[in-house]
Amino acid sequence: DTAVSQTPKYLVTQMGNDKSIKCEQNLGHDTMYWYKQDSKKFLKIMFSYNNKELIINETVPNRFSPKSPDKAHLNLHINSLELGDSAVYFCASSQEGARERSGYTFGSGTRLTVV
Amino acid sequence: QQQVKQSPQSLIVQKGGIPIINCAYENTAFDYFPWYQQFPGKGPALLIAIRPDVSEKKEGRFTISFNKSAKQFSLHIMDSQPGDSATYFCAASSRNDYKLSFGAGTTVTVRA
Numbered sequence: 001d002t003a004v005s006q007t008p009k010y011l012v013t014q015m016g017n018d019k020s021i022k023c024e025q026n027l028g029h030d031t032m033y034w035y036k037q038d039s040k041k042f043l044k045i046m047f048s049y050n051n052k053e054l055i056i057n058e059t060v061p062n063r064f065s066p067k068s069p070d071k072a073h074l075n076l077h078i079n080s081l082e083l084g085d086s087a088v089y090f091c092a093s094s095q096e097g098a099r100e101r102s103g104y105t106f107g108s109g110t111r112l113t114v115v
Numbered sequence: 116q117q118q119v120k121q122s123p124q125s126l127i128v129q130k131g132g133i134p135i136i137n138c139a140y141e142n143t144a145f146d147y148f149p150w151y152q153q154f155p156g157k158g159p160a161l162l163i164a165i166r167p168d169v170s171e172k173k174e175g176r177f178t179i180s181f182n183k184s185a186k187q188f189s190l191h192i193m194d195s196q197p198g199d200s201a202t203y204f205c206a207a208s209s210r211n212d213y214k215l216s217f218g219a220g221t222t223v224t225v226r227a
Contacts, residue, residue, distance in 0.1 A: 004158075031213060041202055043159070043217040055213045090158050103149055104215060106158030 003027050006091050006107040013081055014115055021076045021110045023091030030096055031055075032074040033104070034066060037088040046089075049074055050096060081114045088112070118142055119207050121218025128195055129226050136190045136221045138205035143186070145207040149215070150179065150190050153202045162203070163190075195225045 004025045013019050025032065034046040048056040049068045063079045074091060091107040121138045128134045138148075149164035165172045165179045165188065172179045176193040192199055205218040 033214065041153075041220045041222075043204065043220075045214040045216075048213045050213060058214075092158075103161035103164060106151075106160065108156070108158050 003105050004091055004093055004107040006089075006110050008110060009108065010111050010113075012113045012115065015081055015083060017081050018077065018079045019081060019112070020078070021089055021091075021112075023074045023076070023107060025072055025091075025093040025105070027093055027105060028095070029093035029105070030071055031094050032068065032071075033092040033094075034074065034076050035090040035092060035106075037090060037109070039087070043090070047074075047076075078112075081112075083114050086112055086114045117219065118145075118216040119205055119218040121205050121221060123221060124219070125222040125224070127224045127226065130196060132195050132225070134192045134195055134199075134223045134225070136203055136205065136223070137187065138189065138207075138218050139185075139187045140207050141186065142207070142209070144209040145216075146210060147208050148179070148181065148188050149206050150177070151204040151206060151217075153204065153220075159204055192223070195223075197225050197227050199223060200225050 006023045031050045033048045035043050045058050046060045047066045052068045065077045068074045088109045088111050090109050092104045094104045119140050126134045150162045151159035152162045153159040163174045163177050167183045178191040181188045202220045202222045204220050206215040208215050
């Protein structure tokens with residue numbers, strides 16, 4: 001059973017399109033995240049949600065809108081895609097108060113290519 | 116700006132060598148310092164983590180050394196193997212952070 005699963009794994013789309021990435025975790029964690037990994041492999045936090053509440057929005061353009069329908073799901077919708085949005089997007093989850101025991105669990109990533 | 120500075124950017128060692136990756140931080144509120152390992156096409160996976168009240172931690176062939184006064188920590192991979200070839204990230208967070216701040220990553224290549 002995959003702990004944090006993201007779909008799709010690959011996404012190729014044209015500039016200006018709107019796309020969504022879905023994430024689900026079956027670990028029972030209460031906090032979920034979106035990270036962006038650029039071409040130089042740098043990992044940067046975009047959003048974090050705790051118990052479905054938005055906790056962190058790290059100066060991400062308004063074109064990016066996360067949505068957490070429940071604690072196990074965190075989706076990312078991107079409007080008006082731009083070339084600079086091309087990256088790998090990782091979903092992750094953790095349990096508040098248990099980071100030293102279990103850390104963050106990452107999904108396998110969604111490689112978004114905007115052409 | 117980057118809260119955790121990591122070096123070197125890449126490292127090549129022979130099998131059995133000891134790659135060493137260094138990280139430094141400024142935020143004294145950080146109290147949790149994990150290392151993540153990432154293979155191509157995969158997400159980062161937790162390797163080992165340390166708290167600032169401990170100066171060294173070992174798990175298998177991986178050792179973290181922590182210097183609280185210098186605000187530096189490092190990862191040593193003992194008896195490195197070709198299967199250890201991956202990108203390694205140091206990270207840090209504070210108790211109520213709700214995020215991990217990552218270093219820029221180090222690509223380690225272990226030649227057979």
